[in-house]
Amino acid sequence: MRAEGIETARRILLVFPRYTSAFATWEYAYPLTDGVQALMPPQGLLLIAAYLPPGWQVRFVDENIRAATQADFEWAEAVFVSGMHIQRKQMNDICRRAHEHDLPVALGGPSVSACPDYYPAFDYLHLGELGDATDTLIATLSRDVTRPAQQVVLTTAERLPMTEFPVPAYELAELKKYFLANIQYSSGCPYQCEFCDIPGLYGRNPRLKTPQQVIAELDKLREGGSTNTVYFVDDNFIGNRKATLELLPHIIAWQKKHGYPTRLACEATLNIAKRPEILEKMQEAFFITIFCGIETPDPDALKAMQKDHNMMVPILEGVKTINSYGMEVVSGIIMGLDTDKMDTANALIEFVEQSRIPMLTINLLQALPKTPLWDRLERENRLNHDESRDSNVEFLLPYDHVVSEWKRVMKAVYAPEKLLDRYEYQCDYTYANRVKPPASTQATWPNIRRGLIMMRNVIWRLGVVGDYKRIFWKFALRRLRKGDIEGMLAASLVGHHLIRFGQEATSGNQNASNYSVRLREAAMPAE
Ligand code: SF4
Numbered sequence: 358m359r360a361e362g363i364e365t366a367r368r369i370l371l372v373f374p375r376y377t378s379a380f381a382t383w384e385y386a387y388p389l390t391d392g393v394q395a396l397m398p399p400q401g402l403l404l405i406a407a408y409l410p411p412g413w414q415v416r417f418v419d420e421n422i423r424a425a426t427q428a429d430f431e432w433a434e435a436v437f438v439s440g441m442h443i444q445r446k447q448m449n450d451i452c453r454r455a456h457e458h459d460l461p462v463a464l465g466g467p468s469v470s471a472c473p474d475y476y477p478a479f480d481y482l483h484l485g486e487l488g489d490a491t492d493t494l495i496a497t498l499s500r501d502v503t504r505p506a507q508q509v510v511l512t513t514a515e516r517l518p519m520t521e522f523p524v525p526a527y528e529l530a531e532l533k534k535y536f537l538a539n540i541q542y543s544s545g546c547p548y549q550c551e552f553c554d555i556p557g558l559y560g561r562n563p564r565l566k567t568p569q570q571v572i573a574e575l576d577k578l579r580e581g582g583s584t585n586t587v588y589f590v591d592d593n594f595i596g597n598r599k600a601t602l603e604l605l606p607h608i609i610a611w612q613k614k615h616g617y618p619t620r621l622a623c624e625a626t627l628n629i630a631k632r633p634e635i636l637e638k639m640q641e642a643f644f645i646t647i648f649c650g651i652e653t654p655d656p657d658a659l660k661a662m663q664k665d666h667n668m669m670v671p672i673l674e675g676v677k678t679i680n681s682y683g684m685e686v687v688s689g690i691i692m693g694l695d696t697d698k699m700d701t702a703n704a705l706i707e708f709v710e711q712s713r714i715p716m717l718t719i720n721l722l723q724a725l726p727k728t729p730l731w732d733r734l735e736r737e738n739r740l741n742h743d744e745s746r747d748s749n750v751e752f753l754l755p756y757d758h759v760v761s762e763w764k765r766v767m768k769a770v771y772a773p774e775k776l777l778d779r780y781e782y783q784c785d786y787t788y789a790n791r792v793k794p795p796a797s798t799q800a801t802w803p804n805i806r807r808g809l810i811m812m813r814n815v816i817w818r819l820g821v822v823g824d825y826k827r828i829f830w831k832f833a834l835r836r837l838r839k840g841d842i843e844g845m846l847a848a849s850l851v852g853h854h855l856i857r858f859g860q861e862a863t864s865g866n867q868n869a870s871n872y873s874v875r876l877r878e879a880a881m882p883a884e
Contacts, residue, residue, distance in 0.1 A: 360566065363410045363495065363496065364575050365499050365500070366410070366412035366413045366414070366498050366499075366501055367413050367434045367435060367498055367499060367502060368413075368416070368432060368433050368434045368435075368610070369406075369409060369413060369414070369415050369416070369433065369436070369437055369498075370416050370418065370425065370432065370433035370434075370436045370437070370460075371402045371403075371405065371406055371415060371416070371417045371437045371438075371453075371529075371738050372418050372420060372429075372436060372438050372451050372455075373399040373402055373417075373418070373419045373420060373438075373439065373440065374420055374438065374440045374444040374447035374450075375420040375421050375444070375453055376421060376443060376444060376447075377444065377446070377447070378398065378435070378439070378861075379443055379605050380600070380718050380858055381396070382396050383536050383851075383854050384777065384854070385854040385857035385858060386494060386536070386850050386851060386853055386854040386855055387536070387851045388755065388814065388818060389811060389814045389818060389819075389849070389853060390536070390810075390814070390850065391806075391807045391811060392533065392534060392812060393423045393534060393535065393536045394421060394535075394775065395419055395421035395422050395534055395535050395536070396421070396537065396563075397523075397535055397536065397537045397538070397539045397588065398419070398527060398530040398532065398535055398539065399419065399439060399440075399536065400525055400539060400541050400590060401439040401465060401466050402409070402439050403417070403485060403525035403526045403527060403529060403530060404522065404525045404526075404528055405437060405439075405465070405487070405491070405524070405746075405836040406525070406526035407523040407524060407526040408487060408491065408522075408523055409495065410495065412447055415529065416429060416432060416433065416529045416687070416751045417526070417528070417529040417530065418834060419500040419530065420451070421448070422534055422767050423727070425451070425454070425456060425474070425766055428691070430455060430457075430458040430636060431458065432805070433455075433460055434460070434498075434502045434881070435460060435461045435462070435463065435498050435502050436451070436452075436455040436461070436462045436463070437462075437463050437464075437465070437467075438451050438452065438462060438464045438466075438479075438550050438855055439462070439464065439466030440466055440467075440468055441466070441467055441468050442467075442468045442471075442472070442475075443671060444468070444704060444721060445476075446467060447477065448464060448476065448621060449475075449478060452464070452476070452478050452479050454476070455862075456478070458701050459481040460502075460504075461481065461483035461498065461502055461503070461504045461505070462480050462481070462496075462529075463479065463480065463482075463483055463494055464476055464479040464481070464483065465482075465483035465484075465491075466480055466632065467508065467558070469482055469484065470482070470484045470485055470558060471526055471554055471558060471725060471726050471727055472493070472726055473510065479508060479843045480504050480505055480508060480509065481494055481508070481511060482508065482509070482510045482511065483508050483511050483513055483515065484510065484511065484512040485513030485514075485516070485517045485558075486513055486544065486559070487513070487516065487517045487518040488513035488514070488515050488517045488799055489513055489514055489515045490511035490513040490514075491517070492509075493511050494511055496510075496555070499508070505521055511552060517541070518564065518743045519544060519564045519565055519566045519570075519642050520565075520566060520570070520797075522566060522570065522572070524573050524574050524577050525574070525648050527577050527578055527581050527583075528577070528581055529572075529806075530581075530625040531752065532578065532582055532767050533582055533584075534587065535583075535585060535624045537576045537585050537586055537587070537588045538585045538586070538588070538619075539587065539588045539589070539590045539623075539751045540574045540575070540578075540587055540588075540589055540590070541566075541589070541590050541591060541594075542566055542571055542572060542589050542591050542604065543558045543563045543564060543565045543566070543594070543596055543597065543600070544560070544563065544564050544591070544592075544596070545558060545560040545561060545562060545563040545564055545592075545593040545596060546559070546561065546563065546592045546593040546596050547561050547562070547563065547593075547597075548561075548593070548626065548663075548664070548666060549561070549663055549729065550652075550662055550663055550664045551661075551662045551663050551664075551728065551729045551730045551733070552662060552691070552722065552723075552725070552726060552727045552728055552730045553711055553723070553725075554725045554726070554727045555592045555593075557727035557728060557883055558727060559592075559708070559794055560721075561595070563596035563597045563600075563607050563686050563727045565589075565597060566602060566836070568607035568608075569607075571604060571607065571608070572607055572608070574612050574782065575608070575611055575619065576611075577588065578619075579615065579618060579619070582851075583619075583806070584618070584619075584803070584804070585619075586619070586620040586621065586622055586645065586646075587605075587620070587621050588621075588622045589621065589622065589623035589624070590610050591622075591623065591624065592624055593624060593625055593626055594623035594624060595625045595626065595629050595635060597634070598632065599634065600661050601635060601637060602634065605638035605639065605641075605642050606636070606638065608621070608642040608745050609638065609641050610677070611641075611643045612641075612642060612643050612792075615790060615798070616794060616795050616797060617643055617795065617798065617801075618794075618798060620643055620644075621639075621642060621643055621644045621645065622646035622648070623647055623648070624649075624650075625647050625648075626647040626649065626650070626666055627650075627651060627666075627667045627669075627670070627672065627675050627676075628666050628667070628670065628675075628847075629647065629649075629672070629679065629720060630669075630675035630678040630679055630712055631669055631670055631675075631761075633678075636678070636679065636682040636684075638752035639682065639684065639792070640682040640683050640790070640792065641792065642678070642682070643696060643791070643792050644683075644700030645683065645685065645788075646684060646685045646686075646687055647684050647685075647687070648686075648688075648689065648721075649675075649679075649684055649686055649687070649688055649689070650664070650667075650688075650689040651667060651672060651686075651688040651690065651692060652664060652667070652689055652691045653690065653696075653705075654672055654692060654704065654705070654708040655701070655704065656741075657696050658694050658696035658697070659671075660783065661694070661695065661696050662694070662730075663729075667788065670710075672712070673711055676688075676712045676713075676714060677876065679792070680713075680783070680786060680787040681786075681787075681790060682790060683715075683787060683788065683789075683790035683791035684710070684787065685714075685715070685783050685787050685788075685794070686714050687714070687716045687717070687722070687783045688712070688714050688716075688718070688719070689717070689718050690705060690717050690718065690719040690720070691719075691720055691721070691722050691806050692705070692719065692720070692721055692722065692759060692762065692766070693721045693722035693748060693750060693752045693754075693759045693763075694722055695752075696751050697752075697753075697754055697759070698754075699758070701752065701762070701764050702762040702765050704762075705719075705766050706766060706769045706770060707775040707806070709770045709779075710775075711767075713779045713782040713783065713786075714779065714874050715776060715779040715780050715783060715848070715851075715852065715855070716851065716855060717770065719763065719767060720797065721748040721750075721759065721760070721763055722748060723749060724740060724749055724750050724752050727790040730749065735749075737884060739751040739861065742768075747760055747763075751789070758764055760775040763862075764862060764863050764865075765832045766821075767823050767858075767859045767862040767863055768773065768779040768844045768859060768862075768863045770859070770861070771855050771856055771859025771862075772823040772856065773828045773829070773852075773856050776855055776859075777828060777829070777831075777832040777848065777852060779853055780832070780844075780848035781832060781835065781848075783844075783848070784836060784839075784841055784844035784845075784848065785835065788843075788844050803821060803864070808846065811850065812846060815833075815845075815846060815849045815850065815853075817857050819833075820833065820851055823834075829849065832845070832848070832849075833845050833849065836848075838875070838884075858877075
């Protein structure tokens with residue numbers, strides 16, 4: 358399915374908005390790296406870039422790296438933008454700047470697909486995934502790039518099968534400036550957790566790329582010079598377990614062929630712990646991290662949110678099992694649930710201690726459109742649209758109590774000593790179970806140079822001028838005595854972001870939800 362009857366090739370400027378600072382943007386870690394400036398290349402825009410008809414010219418700007426310039430807008434005939442809710446303000450700002458040049462602006466991606474009302478100024482709204490709406494947009498712009506008199510909303514009714522997705526145009530992105538590389542293997546999730554918009558937006562029957570497509574993307578990332586961990590951005594890597602089992606041998610063969618150049622990470626449901634046949638292959642494929650939406654250790658709460666699948670194994674046992682295959686668990690946690698009690702925060706702090714999970718995204722419950730939670734709260738008249746709040750949910754517990762308990766949890770779990778202790782455990786009992794890549798591919802000059810730069814930055818910023826020097830050195834020296842330079846650097850770097858974020862959260866400078874509509878002032882576009 359490609360747009361037919363393309364009359365005129367166009368010049369398209371793709372602009373990805375700057376992120377508002379958030380837990381998962383990692384910006385506090387960037388100064389410790391060898392020049393990272395942004396989180397991940399934007400899959401959606403790079404996919405569109407690859408999908409545009411032959412002969413169309415494309416210019417890609419990620420405003421996390423540099424701002425789109427007057428020259429960029431003057432060059433373009435149309436502008437495409439994509440982003441998530443936390444980039445809402447910045448997306449609208451890009452639209453404003455493009456309109457100063459009288460350019461038509463199209464917006465696609467997850468935020469507009471869920472909340473088109475947020476974006477009244479855009480000329481074209483592209484709702485849903487790549488498909489017939491994309492073809493209509495391309496055909497329309499090919500005929501005419503004057504701005505339409507009214508906003509045009511194009512909704513994908515027929516999605517392009519993922520097996521026909523082109524390899525995203527990774528060559529347009531400066532891969533070395535990103536914290537992570539990424540690949541999308543599947544779309545959709547078979548579960549129906551009450552708060553989650555994935556099944557509503559992308560369906561319950563996961564659609565998949567072929568193993569050959571995934572390998573082609575790994576090849577392209579490698580050829581583009583990426584040495585980063587590749588994050589599978591699928592919402593559930595084991596949404597179709599049979600397909601996952603078919604994919605993994607291809608990745609293992611690719612890693613072996615190239616000497617294990619790439620660490621891998623993904624998101625998956627915690628019941629993966631019941632699947633040793635998948636975990637074994639993931640270990641061999643060099644997966645090092647799994648993000649699991651644990652959400653809460655309270656079984657009643659899991660039941661209430663229809664996330665019973667998290668209880669297929671006792672949670673702590675599940676985490677330990679995953680660790681034994683060399684994979685660190687990153688956990689999502691939600692506070693403000695209807696089942697929360699006055700002392701839920703204590704139970705969460707204890708859970709973090711017991712699970713030894715270093716990194717947790719701890720959010721206040723936020724009702725997203727197109728979710729069963731939204732529908733229920735709307736019926737119960739418990740949606741609050743005051744954008745100065747940290748959540749749009751009227752909690753059953755007092756709002757101030759929930760927010761202050763969130764701060765208390767953030768302070769407790771990201772206290773430097775506690776966090777680095779949990780990393781110490783991971784170094785000894787998780788990282789030690791990972792594949793050991795051959796020295797010939799690891800001890801290359803670019804890798805050594807990168808390691809030296811990071812070592813210099815970590816020692817200077819954390820060990821000399823940092824504000825938790827003593828705790829840092831206690832951790833670092835223990836690791837160095839064990840010859841574990843890699844564990845020391847990785848934990849220090851990521852841990853520093855978590856510690857800083859925890860400090861900001863406690864002082865009220867960060868939102869208590871990654872999804873919050875509370876719009877803090879966006880950072881200025883990169884200069
Ligand atoms: S929270 Fe995870 S498991 Fe639940 S529906 Fe969403 S993607 Fe699926």
